[in-house]
Amino acid sequence: MNTxxxxxxxxxxxxxxxxxxxxxxxxxDGIVDACREFEHNKFEVPIRQGFDYSVPEMGLLExxxxxxxxxxxxxxxxxxxxxxxxxxxxxxxxxxxxTFDTISGHMIGLVDGTFPTAIRTGAASAVASRILASxxxxxxxxxxxGAQAVSQLHAISRVFDLEEVLVFDTDSEANRTFxxxxxxxxxxxxxxxxxxxxxxxxRSDIICTATSVDIASGQVFDDSGxxxxxxxxxxxxDFPGKTELPLSVLRRSLVCPDFSGQAVKEGExxxxxxxxxxxxxxxxxxxxxxxxxxxxKPTVFDSTGWALEDHVVVDILIxxxxxxxxxxxxSIESVSADPRNPYGFSLSKSGYGDTVGNEVxxxxxxxxxx
Numbered sequence: 001m002n003t004x005x006x007x008x009x010x011x012x013x014x015x016x017x018x019x020x021x022x023x024x025x026x027x028x029d030g031i032v033d034a035c036r037e038f039e040h041n042k043f044e045v046p047i048r049q050g051f052d053y054s055v056p057e058m059g060l061l062e063x064x065x066x067x068x069x070x071x072x073x074x075x076x077x078x079x080x081x082x083x084x085x086x087x088x089x090x091x092x093x094x095x096x097x098x099t100f101d102t103i104s105g106h107m108i109g110l111v112d113g114t115f116p117t118a119i120r121t122g123a124a125s126a127v128a129s130r131i132l133a134s135x136x137x138x139x140x141x142x143x144x145x146g147a148q149a150v151s152q153l154h155a156i157s158r159v160f161d162l163e164e165v166l167v168f169d170t171d172s173e174a175n176r177t178f179x180x181x182x183x184x185x186x187x188x189x190x191x192x193x194x195x196x197x198x199x200x201x202x203r204s205d206i207i208c209t210a211t212s213v214d215i216a217s218g219q220v221f222d223d224s225g226x227x228x229x230x231x232x233x234x235x236x237x238d239f240p241g242k243t244e245l246p247l248s249v250l251r252r253s254l255v256c257p258d259f260s261g262q263a264v265k266e267g268e269x270x271x272x273x274x275x276x277x278x279x280x281x282x283x284x285x286x287x288x289x290x291x292x293x294x295x296x297k298p299t300v301f302d303s304t305g306w307a308l309e310d311h312v313v314v315d316i317l318i319x320x321x322x323x324x325x326x327x328x329x330x331s332i333e334s335v336s337a338d339p340r341n342p343y344g345f346s347l348s349k350s351g352y353g354d355t356v357g358n359e360v361x362x363x364x365x366x367x368x369x370x
Contacts, residue, residue, distance in 0.1 A: 002329040004318065006111040010326040011317065018320050020184060024151075024158055027123040030312040033106055033126075035285035036306060043068055045308050047262045052239065057083055057216075060239065064307035073100045074311040076113045079293045080238065082212035090146050092212055093117055097314045106330060109318045113310065116317060120309035122151030124258060125208060125233040130159045130283060131257065131288045133206050133231035135295060138163040141198060141204030143220050143244075145169035146176045148210035148235055153182055156206060157190070165192045166200040169211075197221050209244040210235040232300045237268045245300065253298040254278045254291075259306040267304040281306070305316035 006014075015023065020144025037043060043066060050062025060080040067073035078095035085092060095113030100106065129137075137160050142149045145167050153165060169175050177192040182192070201207065202225035203234040211220050213236060220236075223246040232253070237243045243267055254339045255272065257263030264270055269277050281301075321327045 001331060001333055001335050002107060003107045003324070003332045004109045004327040005316065005330050006208050006278070006321050007326050008112065010321055010328075011112060011115060012228050013326050014053070014243060014317060014320045017324055020154070021158065021314065023320075024119060024123060024126075024155055026316050027309075027313050028126050028158065030316060031120070031123055031127050031309055034308050035282045037068075038288055039286050040284050041069070043308060043311075045306065046258070046261070046305060047265070048305075057081065062132055064305070064310060066307035066311040067102060069313070070110060072100065073102050074098070074307065074314050075100065076116065076117075076307065076310045076314075077111060078305075078322065082302055085146070097310060099318065105272070109314070109327075111314060112312075114312060115337060116313040118147060118151040119155075120313040121148060121235060121303065121305060122153075122155030123313070124281065124303055124309055125152055125235065125301060126155035126159045127285065128234060128256060128258075128303070129156055129206055129231055131284050131292050132254070132299040132301065133160070134229045137205035137231070138167065139204050139206075139207045140164070141166045141168070141200040141207040142178075143168050143200065143207065143209045144211035144236060145171070145174040145194075146210065146212070149208065150177065150181050152208040152235065153193055153353055154185060154208060154234065155206070157187060160363065162187070162190060165190065166205075167192065167194050168200050168204055177364070185261070194244070198225065198311060201225055204226075204230065206231050208233040208235060211244055212236065213240060213242060215241040218301045220244045222246065223248045226298065228298070229296045230298050231295075232298075233303055233304045234268045237270075238266055238301070238304050240266050242266070243268055244273060249298065250300060251276060252292050253300045255302055256284055257302040258293075258304055258309075262304050262306070263302045267302040269302050270301065304362060 045066045046065040048062050052060045064076045076095055078098040080093055082092050084090040095117055097113040098107055099109040099110050101108055155332045167178050179192045201221050209220055213220055234245050257269050260280045276302050334345045338344050
């Protein structure tokens, strides 16, 4: 009944041995495979739920479950706190992921969810972009140069031969350090330039918006000068009332949510009527030839974050860790030898020790009731 726990050192070991590029490629392929299986009713993924609050500061804690029917389940608990970078020197998103055996309910694995969230969010954009964006796309625009922008560039560079990256962020420090944060890519000839949002919008073939814009604060760029074939990965809209794109852009584009039921509550789709929302990620993956015909027109991937993607990347990390002999086996669940005795685990190693149990009970006097 042990649980495999992957520490930050274990995940670091996996990255060093497997490589970030290989992990990203596996995640892209894994999401495609999962979408194909999802179409055949092999997964169950409910809409995520959680707590959103404004005291002491704006934040969100939510849980995202996904289950492969007849297999195992993944549950990610994620926190979104936009003041983390400036006030606590922490990422905006922190999370942890658990996997469970669906036969017994035993927790199989426990791993950080922050790194997997970054990888799978970028990978999902790459999957959608490969279908919907122009195949000749050379220029990527990033509005928001924070943590998500790193994985957006990384993932999209794996499926497009990019020549130029344009970056805009209202935080000058994020702009200044972005090139350093993506130096691991070692993309010879890839030019990364900070510029005004107007220039970015007019020159980009693909745009990724990944901002921490406030609720109801409006669009993060103007609907002016966009290329007729522009594809947009809208990543930052993940909260009721929080959106990034001009409504006029949405209404003239093919808008494809990652997960429709979720996107209409907290994605860009929350501002659209049902007949203005296009096919979801599963449908475009399984009908790629049909939807690739939209690559000459404006398209939007409404990426709110889907638990199926977490299921994919967590499985990949745990599999590699086991192959490399990483991880710590820990007995977490208090299981007695006698399943009918919930206190048995505390009595002795066998779970049947009455003498130890009596000594434990006798060691503390009962407190009188008030």
